[in-house]
Amino acid sequence: MSNFGAGEQACLRSVYAPPAAKTNWRLEQLTGHDQLRYFAYGRHALVAALQLAGVKDGDVVLLPGFICREVLGAIHALNARVEYYPVDTNLGLACDPSALPAAKAIVAVDYFGFAQDLVPFKQYCARSGAVLIEDNAHGLFSRDSDGRGLGTRGDLGIFSLRKTLAAPNGAAVVINNASLAAALPSQIPFDDVAPDATFLGKRRLRKLVRLLGTWPARTATTLIRIARWLKTGHTIPPSAAESETQLPPVEAPGAILLDVMRNTDVDAEIARRRELYGLLPSLLDPVRYQPLFAALPPGTVPYGYPFVADAEHANEAQKLLAKHGIECLHWPALPDAIAAAAPAHYRTIWMVSFLW
């Protein structure tokens, strides 16, 4: 890390120990209203969104082909049918919206916290009567070029809070189109069962990282991976085929989420993520490891640093990043129905993670 100053090193360290401060923040401050419900996982929030959209047995839901297979579990839970639409290399809708088939709902994804262009999706919904669900699982604090919060721009929005905040679980569905609010169910009580050992262990290690640097957290990760490899043959669990038909068993959000939100310093978190993003090209040469997005627009709060790489380049990138104690992951594990014939740009995206 010799070419980095103390500020940059502290920034990289923040992947393990993000800033926290008592701010009493809640998602309601972002939406400006309380027409939202919390869940454990984004998939549960998506089930709720689909129900609010009136999706029932046999109805069609349009999903992008570039999606992680876990999302399918939500559609399966309602016995609905998935049809896929293509996305282009910029991850926007790759077909004429008037060519899309009839559907009860269409899901548009703000990939990696970058705003999706919703104009063609809104055109489709205006023509077909489909409900637009904005999947903002990745970009909790992101805004589009008009300053509108991602997840608040479709009829319904979903968030996977746990992907941005250091919480064991946490997600939400948000109603943006008041005409859908009548069916909003009551909040499932928050589950105050003690968080699991992984979360508690990580929380303790975060404190150590602030004092000692990243090595305690990295050592723990290595030991856990070795143990997992000995037990299962995998250092990182592969995405299971069953995730296309199953949901995580516990739907209730953990009470700890409220505590994590209360201690979220939103401005510091936005600055941290944007700063990390700006630092990455000095670790991964952008000519060799091409960033997925050409620029970081002003309101964007990135989930991580996505870049394009084949298996060989990704392997090199992993080694380079490891020297600085950080990691990249392949995204997404595609649905079976898409994987076999997926175009190259669905299969070659990696992301440097900004949250341990």
Ligand SMILES: Cc1ncc(COP(=O)(O)O)c(C=O)c1O
């Ligand atoms: C785009 C997108 N939407 C929704 C989800 C579901 O979120 P969760 O894992 O919290 O269920 C994920 C991740 O699995 C995702 O990447």
